[in-house]
Amino acid sequence: MTRVLIIGAGPAGIRAAETLAAAGLNPVVVDEAARAGGQIYRRPPEGFTRTPEKLYGSEAAKARALHATFDRLVAEGKVTHLPQRSVMALHGGTAHVLGETRQEIPYDRLIVATGATDRLAPVPGWQAGGVYSLGAAQIALKAQGVALGRRIVLAGSGPLLTLLATQLVASGAEVAAVLDTAPMRQQVRGGLRMALARPWVTLRGLRLRAALGRRYHAGVTLTGIESDATGPTAMAWRDAKGRDRRTDCDTVGLGWHLRSDGTIADLAGAAFDWDTDFAQWLPRADPLGRAGEGLYLAGDGLRILGADGAELAGRAAATACLQDLGLPHPDPARTLRRLGRMHRFAQGMMQAFPWPAQMVRDLPDTATVCRCEGISAGDLRGTLPLSGPEANRAKSLGRVGMGRCQGRYCQLAGAEIIAAAAGSAPRDVGRLRAQPPARPAPIGAWLNTPAEGEAE
Amino acid sequence: MTGGRLVRLAESARAPVEFIFDGEALTGLEGDTVLTAILLSRRALRDAEFGPEARAGFCLMGACQDCWVWQEGGARLRACSTPLREGMRLRSAPGGTQWPGPPADAERDRSGDSA
Numbered sequence: 183m184t185r186v187l188i189i190g191a192g193p194a195g196i197r198a199a200e201t202l203a204a205a206g207l208n209p210v211v212v213d214e215a216a217r218a219g220g221q222i223y224r225r226p227p228e229g230f231t232r233t234p235e236k237l238y239g240s241e242a243a244k245a246r247a248l249h250a251t252f253d254r255l256v257a258e259g260k261v262t263h264l265p266q267r268s269v270m271a272l273h274g275g276t277a278h279v280l281g282e283t284r285q286e287i288p289y290d291r292l293i294v295a296t297g298a299t300d301r302l303a304p305v306p307g308w309q310a311g312g313v314y315s316l317g318a319a320q321i322a323l324k325a326q327g328v329a330l331g332r333r334i335v336l337a338g339s340g341p342l343l344t345l346l347a348t349q350l351v352a353s354g355a356e357v358a359a360v361l362d363t364a365p366m367r368q369q370v371r372g373g374l375r376m377a378l379a380r381p382w383v384t385l386r387g388l389r390l391r392a393a394l395g396r397r398y399h400a401g402v403t404l405t406g407i408e409s410d411a412t413g414p415t416a417m418a419w420r421d422a423k424g425r426d427r428r429t430d431c432d433t434v435g436l437g438w439h440l441r442s443d444g445t446i447a448d449l450a451g452a453a454f455d456w457d458t459d460f461a462q463w464l465p466r467a468d469p470l471g472r473a474g475e476g477l478y479l480a481g482d483g484l485r486i487l488g489a490d491g492a493e494l495a496g497r498a499a500a501t502a503c504l505q506d507l508g509l510p511h512p513d514p515a516r517t518l519r520r521l522g523r524m525h526r527f528a529q530g531m532m533q534a535f536p537w538p539a540q541m542v543r544d545l546p547d548t549a550t551v552c553r554c555e556g557i558s559a560g561d562l563r564g565t566l567p568l569s570g571p572e573a574n575r576a577k578s579l580g581r582v583g584m585g586r587c588q589g590r591y592c593q594l595a596g597a598e599i600i601a602a603a604a605g606s607a608p609r610d611v612g613r614l615r616a617q618p619p620a621r622p623a624p625i626g627a628w629l630n631t632p633a634e635g636e637a638e
Numbered sequence: 639m640t641g642g643r644l645v646r647l648a649e650s651a652r653a654p655v656e657f658i659f660d661g662e663a664l665t666g667l668e669g670d671t672v673l674t675a676i677l678l679s680r681r682a683l684r685d686a687e688f689g690p691e692a693r694a695g696f697c698l699m700g701a702c703q704d705c706w707v708w709q710e711g712g713a714r715l716r717a718c719s720t721p722l723r724e725g726m727r728l729r730s731a732p733g734g735t736q737w738p739g740p741p742a743d744a745e746r747d748r749s750g751d752s753a
Protein backbone atom coordinates (compact mmCIF):
# COMPACT_ATOMS: atom_id res chain seq x y z
CA MET A 183 0.00 0.00 0.00
CA THR A 184 1.14 3.55 -0.66
CA ARG A 185 2.65 5.03 2.46
CA VAL A 186 1.32 8.54 3.09
CA LEU A 187 2.86 10.53 5.93
CA ILE A 188 0.91 13.47 7.35
CA ILE A 189 2.80 15.97 9.52
CA GLY A 190 0.51 17.79 11.94
CA ALA A 191 -2.73 16.67 13.62
CA GLY A 192 -4.67 19.93 13.59
CA PRO A 193 -7.85 20.52 11.56
CA ALA A 194 -6.02 20.13 8.23
CA GLY A 195 -4.07 17.00 9.14
CA ILE A 196 -7.12 15.30 10.65
CA ARG A 197 -9.37 15.95 7.63
CA ALA A 198 -6.59 14.82 5.30
CA ALA A 199 -6.22 11.58 7.29
CA GLU A 200 -9.98 11.02 7.22
CA THR A 201 -10.15 11.50 3.44
CA LEU A 202 -7.26 9.10 2.82
CA ALA A 203 -8.65 6.51 5.22
CA ALA A 204 -12.01 6.66 3.42
CA ALA A 205 -10.17 5.65 0.24
CA GLY A 206 -8.63 2.65 1.99
CA LEU A 207 -5.17 4.08 2.69
CA ASN A 208 -3.66 3.84 6.15
CA PRO A 209 -1.85 7.16 6.70
CA VAL A 210 0.66 7.80 9.47
CA VAL A 211 0.15 11.09 11.34
CA VAL A 212 3.08 12.57 13.26
CA ASP A 213 2.31 15.39 15.69
CA GLU A 214 4.08 17.20 18.51
CA ALA A 215 1.10 17.24 20.86
CA ALA A 216 0.08 14.44 23.17
CA ARG A 217 -3.51 14.63 21.91
CA ALA A 218 -4.62 15.51 18.39
CA GLY A 219 -6.48 18.76 17.71
CA GLY A 220 -3.93 21.40 16.72
CA GLN A 221 -3.60 24.82 18.31
CA ILE A 222 -7.08 26.25 18.03
CA TYR A 223 -8.79 22.99 19.01
CA ARG A 224 -6.02 22.03 21.43
CA ARG A 225 -7.17 19.56 24.07
CA PRO A 226 -6.18 19.91 27.72
CA PRO A 227 -4.41 16.97 29.36
CA GLU A 228 -6.45 13.97 30.53
CA GLY A 229 -8.27 14.70 33.79
CA PHE A 230 -9.24 18.30 32.99
CA THR A 231 -12.96 18.88 33.31
CA ARG A 232 -14.00 22.02 31.41
CA THR A 233 -16.40 21.17 28.58
CA PRO A 234 -15.68 21.94 24.90
CA GLU A 235 -18.41 24.61 25.18
CA LYS A 236 -16.36 26.30 27.88
CA LEU A 237 -13.07 25.87 26.00
CA TYR A 238 -14.05 26.57 22.40
CA GLY A 239 -17.21 28.70 22.77
CA SER A 240 -19.14 28.98 19.51
CA GLU A 241 -16.74 26.50 17.87
CA ALA A 242 -17.37 23.70 20.37
CA ALA A 243 -19.35 21.51 17.97
CA LYS A 244 -16.58 21.69 15.37
CA ALA A 245 -13.93 20.84 17.95
CA ARG A 246 -15.94 17.88 19.24
CA ALA A 247 -16.52 16.55 15.72
CA LEU A 248 -12.85 16.86 14.78
CA HIS A 249 -11.57 15.17 17.94
CA ALA A 250 -14.14 12.39 17.67
CA THR A 251 -13.33 11.74 14.02
CA PHE A 252 -9.65 11.36 14.71
CA ASP A 253 -10.05 9.24 17.83
CA ARG A 254 -12.40 6.90 15.93
CA LEU A 255 -10.00 6.52 12.98
CA VAL A 256 -7.17 5.65 15.34
CA ALA A 257 -9.31 3.26 17.39
CA GLU A 258 -10.41 1.46 14.22
CA GLY A 259 -6.80 1.11 13.13
CA LYS A 260 -7.37 3.16 9.97
CA VAL A 261 -4.86 5.85 10.92
CA THR A 262 -1.58 5.45 12.80
CA HIS A 263 -1.02 8.32 15.26
CA LEU A 264 2.53 9.07 16.40
CA PRO A 265 2.09 11.80 19.03
CA GLN A 266 4.74 13.75 20.95
CA ARG A 267 7.20 13.60 18.11
CA SER A 268 8.89 16.32 16.06
CA VAL A 269 9.95 15.89 12.45
CA MET A 270 13.54 17.13 12.42
CA ALA A 271 14.58 16.45 8.84
CA LEU A 272 13.38 14.95 5.56
CA HIS A 273 15.79 13.08 3.36
CA GLY A 274 15.30 10.81 0.35
CA GLY A 275 11.73 9.84 1.21
CA THR A 276 12.44 9.30 4.89
CA ALA A 277 11.31 11.50 7.76
CA HIS A 278 13.71 11.73 10.70
CA VAL A 279 11.53 11.99 13.74
CA LEU A 280 12.46 12.67 17.35
CA GLY A 281 10.35 11.76 20.35
CA GLU A 282 11.20 9.50 23.28
CA THR A 283 13.42 7.78 20.74
CA ARG A 284 14.63 8.59 17.26
CA GLN A 285 12.66 7.12 14.38
CA GLU A 286 13.02 6.95 10.63
CA ILE A 287 9.72 6.83 8.77
CA PRO A 288 9.87 6.12 5.04
CA TYR A 289 7.03 7.49 2.93
CA ASP A 290 5.85 7.65 -0.68
CA ARG A 291 3.73 10.80 -0.36
CA LEU A 292 3.89 13.62 2.16
CA ILE A 293 1.14 15.93 3.40
CA VAL A 294 2.45 18.87 5.42
CA ALA A 295 -0.08 20.48 7.77
CA THR A 296 2.18 22.21 10.26
CA GLY A 297 0.08 25.30 10.87
CA ALA A 298 1.20 28.74 11.89
CA THR A 299 2.74 30.59 14.79
CA ASP A 300 1.97 34.11 15.99
CA ARG A 301 3.32 36.82 13.73
CA LEU A 302 5.38 39.07 15.97
CA ALA A 303 6.61 42.61 15.59
CA PRO A 304 9.22 43.81 18.07
CA VAL A 305 8.17 46.44 20.60
CA PRO A 306 10.95 48.17 22.56
CA GLY A 307 11.33 46.21 25.79
CA TRP A 308 9.65 43.02 24.52
CA GLN A 309 12.63 40.92 25.60
CA ALA A 310 11.47 41.08 29.23
CA GLY A 311 10.35 37.80 30.79
CA GLY A 312 6.57 38.14 31.12
CA VAL A 313 6.04 39.27 27.52
CA TYR A 314 4.29 36.49 25.60
CA SER A 315 2.73 35.84 22.24
CA LEU A 316 -1.06 36.07 22.13
CA GLY A 317 -1.14 32.39 21.19
CA ALA A 318 0.78 31.59 24.38
CA ALA A 319 -1.83 33.35 26.50
CA GLN A 320 -4.57 31.38 24.77
CA ILE A 321 -2.78 28.06 25.21
CA ALA A 322 -2.23 28.83 28.90
CA LEU A 323 -5.91 29.52 29.36
CA LYS A 324 -7.25 26.58 27.33
CA ALA A 325 -4.76 23.83 28.04
CA GLN A 326 -3.78 24.77 31.60
CA GLY A 327 -6.55 26.95 33.00
CA VAL A 328 -4.14 29.74 33.95
CA ALA A 329 -3.67 33.44 33.18
CA LEU A 330 -0.08 34.44 32.41
CA GLY A 331 -0.24 37.33 34.89
CA ARG A 332 -2.35 39.36 37.28
CA ARG A 333 -2.83 42.43 35.10
CA ILE A 334 -2.48 41.85 31.39
CA VAL A 335 -2.13 44.21 28.42
CA LEU A 336 -2.86 42.64 25.05
CA ALA A 337 -1.49 44.40 21.97
CA GLY A 338 -1.12 43.83 18.27
CA SER A 339 -3.85 43.21 15.72
CA GLY A 340 -5.96 40.47 14.24
CA PRO A 341 -8.84 38.21 15.19
CA LEU A 342 -7.02 36.52 18.06
CA LEU A 343 -6.49 39.85 19.86
CA THR A 344 -10.22 40.35 20.39
CA LEU A 345 -11.08 36.69 20.86
CA LEU A 346 -8.39 36.10 23.48
CA ALA A 347 -9.28 39.29 25.36
CA THR A 348 -12.93 38.22 25.69
CA GLN A 349 -11.93 34.68 26.68
CA LEU A 350 -9.61 35.98 29.40
CA VAL A 351 -12.19 38.42 30.73
CA ALA A 352 -14.87 35.72 30.78
CA SER A 353 -12.53 33.44 32.74
CA GLY A 354 -11.91 36.05 35.41
CA ALA A 355 -8.49 37.39 34.35
CA GLU A 356 -7.76 41.10 34.60
CA VAL A 357 -7.23 42.57 31.13
CA ALA A 358 -6.08 46.17 31.59
CA ALA A 359 -6.13 47.23 27.93
CA VAL A 360 -6.52 45.83 24.42
CA LEU A 361 -4.35 47.89 22.07
CA ASP A 362 -4.99 47.40 18.35
CA THR A 363 -2.47 48.96 15.97
CA ALA A 364 -4.96 48.78 13.08
CA PRO A 365 -6.58 52.18 12.44
CA MET A 366 -10.38 52.11 12.61
CA ARG A 367 -10.73 53.39 9.03
CA GLN A 368 -8.76 50.45 7.72
CA GLN A 369 -10.71 48.02 9.88
CA VAL A 370 -13.97 49.25 8.38
CA ARG A 371 -12.68 48.83 4.81
CA GLY A 372 -11.35 45.32 5.39
CA GLY A 373 -14.35 44.48 7.53
CA LEU A 374 -16.72 45.13 4.63
CA ARG A 375 -14.86 42.57 2.50
CA MET A 376 -14.93 40.13 5.42
CA ALA A 377 -18.68 40.63 5.84
CA LEU A 378 -19.31 40.02 2.13
CA ALA A 379 -17.50 36.67 2.29
CA ARG A 380 -18.68 35.44 5.71
CA PRO A 381 -21.31 37.75 7.26
CA TRP A 382 -22.06 35.58 10.28
CA VAL A 383 -18.44 35.16 11.32
CA THR A 384 -17.84 38.89 10.88
CA LEU A 385 -20.84 39.72 13.05
CA ARG A 386 -19.60 37.40 15.77
CA GLY A 387 -16.25 39.23 15.79
CA LEU A 388 -17.99 42.59 16.13
CA ARG A 389 -20.01 41.31 19.09
CA LEU A 390 -16.85 40.13 20.84
CA ARG A 391 -15.30 43.52 20.23
CA ALA A 392 -18.30 45.32 21.73
CA ALA A 393 -18.00 43.21 24.88
CA LEU A 394 -14.53 44.67 25.52
CA GLY A 395 -15.97 48.17 25.90
CA ARG A 396 -13.52 50.83 26.97
CA ARG A 397 -10.60 48.45 27.26
CA TYR A 398 -10.31 48.39 23.47
CA HIS A 399 -8.37 51.06 21.53
CA ALA A 400 -7.84 51.12 17.75
CA GLY A 401 -5.13 52.91 15.78
CA VAL A 402 -2.59 52.66 18.58
CA THR A 403 1.20 53.00 18.29
CA LEU A 404 3.15 50.95 20.82
CA THR A 405 6.10 52.92 22.11
CA GLY A 406 7.62 50.60 24.69
CA ILE A 407 7.26 48.03 27.42
CA GLU A 408 8.64 49.21 30.77
CA SER A 409 9.91 46.60 33.16
CA ASP A 410 11.87 45.95 36.33
CA ALA A 411 13.67 42.80 37.45
CA THR A 412 10.38 40.92 37.91
CA GLY A 413 9.04 41.61 34.42
CA PRO A 414 6.83 44.22 32.73
CA THR A 415 5.46 47.10 34.80
CA ALA A 416 3.69 49.12 32.09
CA MET A 417 2.96 49.46 28.39
CA ALA A 418 3.60 52.91 26.92
CA TRP A 419 1.53 53.74 23.86
CA ARG A 420 0.17 56.56 21.74
CA ASP A 421 -3.53 56.70 21.00
CA ALA A 422 -5.15 57.40 17.62
CA LYS A 423 -5.20 61.14 18.42
CA GLY A 424 -1.47 61.16 19.11
CA ARG A 425 -1.66 61.42 22.92
CA ASP A 426 0.96 59.53 24.93
CA ARG A 427 -0.54 57.07 27.36
CA ARG A 428 0.61 54.41 29.77
CA THR A 429 -1.11 51.34 31.17
CA ASP A 430 0.21 49.55 34.26
CA CYS A 431 0.49 45.79 33.91
CA ASP A 432 2.68 42.85 34.89
CA THR A 433 2.23 40.87 31.69
CA VAL A 434 2.04 41.69 27.98
CA GLY A 435 0.65 39.59 25.14
CA LEU A 436 1.71 40.54 21.59
CA GLY A 437 0.71 39.30 18.16
CA TRP A 438 -0.20 40.48 14.69
CA HIS A 439 -2.29 37.68 13.31
CA LEU A 440 -0.35 34.60 12.17
CA ARG A 441 2.74 33.61 10.28
CA SER A 442 2.70 30.42 8.28
CA ASP A 443 5.31 28.01 9.61
CA GLY A 444 7.07 26.98 6.41
CA THR A 445 10.00 25.15 7.99
CA ILE A 446 8.93 21.61 7.11
CA ALA A 447 7.47 22.60 3.72
CA ASP A 448 10.82 24.21 2.92
CA LEU A 449 12.77 21.10 3.97
CA ALA A 450 10.38 19.05 1.80
CA GLY A 451 11.35 21.14 -1.22
CA ALA A 452 8.48 23.60 -1.59
CA ALA A 453 9.17 26.94 -3.31
CA PHE A 454 8.05 30.18 -1.65
CA ASP A 455 6.61 33.44 -2.95
CA TRP A 456 6.00 36.72 -1.20
CA ASP A 457 2.26 37.14 -0.75
CA THR A 458 1.20 40.78 -0.78
CA ASP A 459 -2.16 40.19 0.93
CA PHE A 460 -0.74 38.09 3.76
CA ALA A 461 2.49 40.18 3.92
CA GLN A 462 4.73 37.15 4.29
CA TRP A 463 6.33 34.34 2.32
CA LEU A 464 3.98 31.48 1.58
CA PRO A 465 4.70 28.17 -0.12
CA ARG A 466 3.76 27.81 -3.79
CA ALA A 467 1.05 25.25 -4.47
CA ASP A 468 -1.83 24.58 -6.87
CA PRO A 469 -5.42 25.17 -5.69
CA LEU A 470 -5.64 21.72 -4.09
CA GLY A 471 -2.26 22.07 -2.35
CA ARG A 472 0.14 20.22 -4.70
CA ALA A 473 3.57 21.69 -4.05
CA GLY A 474 5.94 19.23 -5.71
CA GLU A 475 6.47 15.59 -6.59
CA GLY A 476 4.43 13.67 -4.02
CA LEU A 477 4.25 16.78 -1.79
CA TYR A 478 0.98 18.33 -0.64
CA LEU A 479 0.39 21.27 1.72
CA ALA A 480 -2.68 22.15 3.74
CA GLY A 481 -3.88 24.45 6.49
CA ASP A 482 -2.43 27.64 7.93
CA GLY A 483 1.04 26.53 6.84
CA LEU A 484 -0.12 26.98 3.25
CA ARG A 485 -2.63 29.88 3.44
CA ILE A 486 -3.78 31.47 6.66
CA LEU A 487 -7.50 30.78 6.41
CA GLY A 488 -8.16 29.74 10.01
CA ALA A 489 -9.55 26.48 11.34
CA ASP A 490 -12.56 26.19 8.99
CA GLY A 491 -10.33 26.81 5.99
CA ALA A 492 -7.80 24.31 7.31
CA GLU A 493 -10.40 21.52 7.43
CA LEU A 494 -11.23 22.22 3.79
CA ALA A 495 -7.58 22.45 2.78
CA GLY A 496 -6.85 19.13 4.47
CA ARG A 497 -9.57 17.46 2.41
CA ALA A 498 -8.30 19.18 -0.72
CA ALA A 499 -4.69 18.04 -0.24
CA ALA A 500 -5.75 14.45 0.39
CA THR A 501 -8.00 14.60 -2.67
CA ALA A 502 -5.04 15.73 -4.79
CA CYS A 503 -2.97 12.88 -3.37
CA LEU A 504 -5.68 10.34 -4.25
CA GLN A 505 -6.04 11.82 -7.76
CA ASP A 506 -2.31 11.47 -8.34
CA LEU A 507 -2.40 7.88 -7.12
CA GLY A 508 -5.27 7.11 -9.50
CA LEU A 509 -7.52 6.12 -6.60
CA PRO A 510 -11.21 6.95 -6.18
CA HIS A 511 -11.51 10.40 -4.63
CA PRO A 512 -14.16 12.93 -3.60
CA ASP A 513 -15.15 15.59 -6.14
CA PRO A 514 -13.11 18.65 -5.15
CA ALA A 515 -15.37 21.25 -6.79
CA ARG A 516 -17.40 22.12 -3.69
CA THR A 517 -14.35 22.15 -1.43
CA LEU A 518 -12.58 24.49 -3.85
CA ARG A 519 -15.58 26.84 -3.97
CA ARG A 520 -15.70 27.02 -0.19
CA LEU A 521 -11.93 27.54 -0.01
CA GLY A 522 -12.34 30.48 -2.38
CA ARG A 523 -14.78 32.10 0.02
CA MET A 524 -12.39 31.52 2.95
CA HIS A 525 -9.64 33.16 0.91
CA ARG A 526 -11.74 36.27 0.19
CA PHE A 527 -12.56 36.51 3.89
CA ALA A 528 -8.89 36.17 4.82
CA GLN A 529 -7.90 38.89 2.34
CA GLY A 530 -10.39 41.25 3.96
CA MET A 531 -9.00 40.32 7.34
CA MET A 532 -5.43 41.06 6.27
CA GLN A 533 -6.56 44.46 5.06
CA ALA A 534 -8.46 45.14 8.29
CA PHE A 535 -5.62 44.06 10.60
CA PRO A 536 -2.36 44.77 8.77
CA TRP A 537 1.24 44.09 9.66
CA PRO A 538 2.55 47.25 11.40
CA ALA A 539 5.25 47.99 8.82
CA GLN A 540 5.85 51.61 9.77
CA MET A 541 6.11 50.87 13.48
CA VAL A 542 8.81 48.28 12.76
CA ARG A 543 10.68 50.58 10.36
CA ASP A 544 10.66 53.29 13.04
CA LEU A 545 12.09 51.05 15.79
CA PRO A 546 14.87 52.84 17.68
CA ASP A 547 18.39 51.38 17.34
CA THR A 548 18.24 50.24 20.96
CA ALA A 549 15.15 48.03 20.46
CA THR A 550 15.74 44.29 20.54
CA VAL A 551 14.78 42.56 17.29
CA CYS A 552 16.00 39.04 18.10
CA ARG A 553 14.70 38.00 21.54
CA CYS A 554 16.78 34.83 21.50
CA GLU A 555 20.18 36.48 21.39
CA GLY A 556 19.44 40.10 22.24
CA ILE A 557 20.32 41.55 18.84
CA SER A 558 19.06 45.10 18.41
CA ALA A 559 17.71 47.03 15.44
CA GLY A 560 20.94 49.05 15.56
CA ASP A 561 23.07 45.87 15.43
CA LEU A 562 21.14 44.73 12.36
CA ARG A 563 21.34 48.14 10.66
CA GLY A 564 25.06 48.19 11.40
CA THR A 565 25.53 44.86 9.60
CA LEU A 566 23.94 46.04 6.37
CA PRO A 567 26.87 48.00 4.88
CA LEU A 568 28.81 44.70 5.00
CA SER A 569 26.12 42.18 4.20
CA GLY A 570 24.03 44.14 1.72
CA PRO A 571 20.25 44.04 1.80
CA GLU A 572 19.78 40.26 1.65
CA ALA A 573 18.25 38.40 4.59
CA ASN A 574 20.42 35.28 4.51
CA ARG A 575 23.67 37.31 4.34
CA ALA A 576 22.52 39.64 7.09
CA LYS A 577 21.68 36.55 9.14
CA SER A 578 25.12 35.02 8.82
CA LEU A 579 26.86 38.30 9.63
CA GLY A 580 24.44 39.78 12.15
CA ARG A 581 22.86 36.63 13.58
CA VAL A 582 19.26 37.92 13.27
CA GLY A 583 17.34 34.72 12.60
CA MET A 584 20.07 32.47 13.92
CA GLY A 585 18.89 32.05 17.49
CA ARG A 586 17.05 29.13 18.87
CA CYS A 587 13.62 30.13 17.50
CA GLN A 588 15.30 29.83 14.10
CA GLY A 589 13.91 33.15 12.92
CA ARG A 590 10.26 32.29 13.54
CA TYR A 591 9.69 35.46 15.55
CA CYS A 592 12.18 37.92 14.06
CA GLN A 593 12.35 37.10 10.37
CA LEU A 594 9.59 39.41 9.14
CA ALA A 595 10.68 42.31 11.35
CA GLY A 596 14.28 41.77 10.27
CA ALA A 597 13.24 41.89 6.61
CA GLU A 598 11.26 45.07 7.23
CA ILE A 599 14.24 46.79 8.86
CA ILE A 600 16.62 45.70 6.11
CA ALA A 601 14.14 46.87 3.46
CA ALA A 602 13.74 50.25 5.16
CA ALA A 603 17.51 50.78 5.12
CA ALA A 604 17.77 49.72 1.48
CA GLY A 605 14.74 51.70 0.33
CA SER A 606 13.06 48.50 -0.83
CA ALA A 607 10.30 46.15 0.33
CA PRO A 608 10.56 42.99 2.46
CA ARG A 609 9.87 40.86 -0.63
CA ASP A 610 13.16 42.13 -2.15
CA VAL A 611 15.14 41.13 0.93
CA GLY A 612 14.65 37.40 0.43
CA ARG A 613 13.42 34.66 2.67
CA LEU A 614 15.49 32.92 5.32
CA ARG A 615 16.03 29.34 4.19
CA ALA A 616 15.13 26.61 6.66
CA GLN A 617 17.90 24.33 7.87
CA PRO A 618 17.50 20.97 9.55
CA PRO A 619 16.99 20.17 12.36
CA ALA A 620 13.56 21.81 12.27
CA ARG A 621 13.79 22.18 16.06
CA PRO A 622 16.97 22.58 18.12
CA ALA A 623 17.90 19.00 18.93
CA PRO A 624 20.38 17.56 21.38
CA ILE A 625 23.27 16.19 19.40
CA GLY A 626 23.29 13.11 21.62
CA ALA A 627 19.88 12.14 20.28
CA TRP A 628 21.51 11.66 16.88
CA LEU A 629 24.84 10.18 17.85
CA ASN A 630 24.07 7.66 20.54
CA THR A 631 20.81 6.03 19.65
CA PRO A 632 20.16 3.78 16.68
CA ALA A 633 17.02 4.86 14.86
CA GLU A 634 13.97 2.68 14.98
CA GLY A 635 12.41 1.57 11.75
CA GLU A 636 9.05 2.44 10.39
CA ALA A 637 6.26 2.66 12.91
CA GLU A 638 3.70 -0.04 12.44
CA MET B 639 6.61 41.50 44.05
CA THR B 640 6.44 38.13 45.71
CA GLY B 641 4.66 34.98 44.66
CA GLY B 642 4.26 33.48 41.25
CA ARG B 643 3.62 35.05 37.89
CA LEU B 644 0.66 32.90 36.83
CA VAL B 645 -2.86 32.81 38.23
CA ARG B 646 -5.00 29.67 38.24
CA LEU B 647 -8.45 30.47 36.87
CA ALA B 648 -9.90 26.96 36.48
CA GLU B 649 -9.25 23.24 36.83
CA SER B 650 -7.88 23.42 40.37
CA ALA B 651 -9.38 20.11 41.53
CA ARG B 652 -6.48 17.90 40.45
CA ALA B 653 -4.07 15.80 42.47
CA PRO B 654 -1.01 17.65 43.85
CA VAL B 655 2.43 16.82 42.43
CA GLU B 656 5.56 17.59 44.47
CA PHE B 657 8.77 18.66 42.76
CA ILE B 658 12.02 20.50 43.48
CA PHE B 659 13.08 23.70 41.73
CA ASP B 660 16.51 25.17 42.53
CA GLY B 661 16.59 23.12 45.71
CA GLU B 662 13.19 24.25 46.99
CA ALA B 663 10.15 22.00 47.38
CA LEU B 664 7.22 23.25 45.28
CA THR B 665 3.81 21.81 44.49
CA GLY B 666 1.96 21.70 41.19
CA LEU B 667 -1.08 19.79 40.01
CA GLU B 668 -1.35 16.69 37.86
CA GLY B 669 -1.60 17.83 34.22
CA ASP B 670 0.45 20.99 34.76
CA THR B 671 3.35 21.57 32.42
CA VAL B 672 6.71 22.23 34.05
CA LEU B 673 6.35 25.88 32.98
CA THR B 674 2.93 26.24 34.61
CA ALA B 675 4.07 24.57 37.82
CA ILE B 676 7.21 26.70 38.22
CA LEU B 677 5.61 30.02 37.28
CA LEU B 678 2.74 29.55 39.73
CA SER B 679 5.38 29.92 42.46
CA ARG B 680 8.08 31.96 40.71
CA ARG B 681 8.31 35.05 38.51
CA ALA B 682 10.66 33.47 35.97
CA LEU B 683 12.17 30.20 34.79
CA ARG B 684 15.77 31.32 34.46
CA ASP B 685 18.06 34.21 33.49
CA ALA B 686 18.71 35.15 29.88
CA GLU B 687 22.09 34.23 28.38
CA PHE B 688 22.38 37.35 26.23
CA GLY B 689 20.91 40.11 28.39
CA PRO B 690 19.95 41.13 31.91
CA GLU B 691 16.29 40.11 31.71
CA ALA B 692 14.69 36.97 33.11
CA ARG B 693 13.07 34.29 30.96
CA ALA B 694 9.52 33.06 31.50
CA GLY B 695 8.67 31.41 28.17
CA PHE B 696 7.21 33.16 25.16
CA CYS B 697 5.19 30.99 22.74
CA LEU B 698 4.08 28.05 24.93
CA MET B 699 3.86 25.93 21.76
CA GLY B 700 7.37 24.58 21.44
CA ALA B 701 8.44 27.03 18.74
CA CYS B 702 10.70 29.58 20.48
CA GLN B 703 12.81 27.52 22.94
CA ASP B 704 12.67 30.38 25.46
CA CYS B 705 11.54 28.06 28.25
CA TRP B 706 14.49 25.74 28.75
CA VAL B 707 15.15 24.51 32.28
CA TRP B 708 17.40 21.70 33.44
CA GLN B 709 17.05 18.52 35.40
CA GLU B 710 19.51 18.02 38.22
CA GLY B 711 20.98 15.17 36.21
CA GLY B 712 21.92 17.72 33.55
CA ALA B 713 19.32 17.06 30.87
CA ARG B 714 17.69 20.14 29.37
CA LEU B 715 13.98 20.21 28.84
CA ARG B 716 11.40 22.49 27.26
CA ALA B 717 9.22 23.57 30.17
CA CYS B 718 6.16 24.60 28.14
CA SER B 719 5.68 21.18 26.65
CA THR B 720 6.96 18.83 29.34
CA PRO B 721 4.35 17.43 31.74
CA LEU B 722 5.23 17.81 35.43
CA ARG B 723 6.02 14.49 37.11
CA GLU B 724 6.17 13.61 40.80
CA GLY B 725 9.62 14.06 42.31
CA MET B 726 11.17 15.96 39.38
CA ARG B 727 14.31 17.80 40.43
CA LEU B 728 14.66 20.91 38.28
CA ARG B 729 17.09 23.81 38.03
CA SER B 730 17.02 27.25 36.45
CA ALA B 731 20.57 26.78 35.18
CA PRO B 732 22.52 23.82 33.88
CA GLY B 733 24.82 22.24 36.42
CA GLY B 734 28.58 21.91 36.04
CA THR B 735 30.36 22.88 32.87
CA GLN B 736 27.82 21.91 30.29
CA TRP B 737 26.61 25.38 29.42
CA PRO B 738 24.92 25.85 27.05
CA GLY B 739 24.86 22.48 25.39
CA PRO B 740 22.98 19.44 26.54
CA PRO B 741 24.68 16.33 27.81
CA ALA B 742 25.31 13.64 25.26
CA ASP B 743 22.90 11.10 26.65
CA ALA B 744 19.72 11.42 28.63
CA GLU B 745 18.04 14.40 27.05
CA ARG B 746 14.52 13.99 25.88
CA ASP B 747 13.00 17.02 24.24
CA ARG B 748 9.48 15.89 24.91
CA SER B 749 6.84 18.12 23.53
CA GLY B 750 3.16 18.62 24.04
CA ASP B 751 2.02 20.68 21.14
CA SER B 752 1.08 20.38 17.54
CA ALA B 753 3.52 20.64 14.71
Ligand code: FES
Nearest residue numbers: 696698700703718
Ligand atom coordinates in the same frame (compact mmCIF):
# COMPACT_ATOMS: atom_id res chain seq x y z
S1 FES C 1 7.80 28.86 25.50
FE1 FES C 1 8.33 28.73 23.40
S2 FES C 1 9.17 26.72 23.30
FE2 FES C 1 8.45 26.81 25.33
